[in-house]
Amino acid sequence: xxxxxxxxxxxxxxxxxxxxxxxxxxxxxxxxxxxxxxxxxxxxxxxxxxxxxxxxxxxxxxxxxxxxxxxxxxxxxxxxxxxxxxxxxxxxxxxxxxxxxxxxxxxxxxxxxxxxxxxxxxx
Numbered sequence: 001x002x003x004x005x006x007x008x009x010x011x012x013x014x015x016x017x018x019x020x021x022x023x024x025x026x027x028x029x030x031x032x033x034x035x036x037x038x039x040x041x042x043x044x045x046x047x048x049x050x051x052x053x054x055x056x057x058x059x060x061x062x063x064x065x066x067x068x069x070x071x072x073x074x075x076x077x078x079x080x081x082x083x084x085x086x087x088x089x090x091x092x093x094x095x096x097x098x099x100x101x102x103x104x105x106x107x108x109x110x111x112x113x114x115x116x117x118x119x120x121x122x123x
Contacts (some may be wrong), residue, residue, distance in 0.1 A: 004033040004050035028057040056095035
């Protein structure tokens, strides 16, 4: 299956992708392409969805497992984020945009289906 977007297009989304290896971005694009292809959404939306999902996957794959969220200096104390907390698509701005696009497309489909159905009552 051909990739539905390119490394260059993913890199255009943000400077955080400049240091991500091509091989990692390519893997994220392949995974995203498979996912988007299976959605049953019109092909016109495939590239954009794949780009944002690949960016999300690259972001979460390069984010450190734990981040210091609180630090106290006197009597040294550190609190870390929960690396096991699964926020899914909401863990990155790219995942959030991917979900927003999906929701918008779903709403458009619902509206279009309402317009194409004709309700008849036969007496």
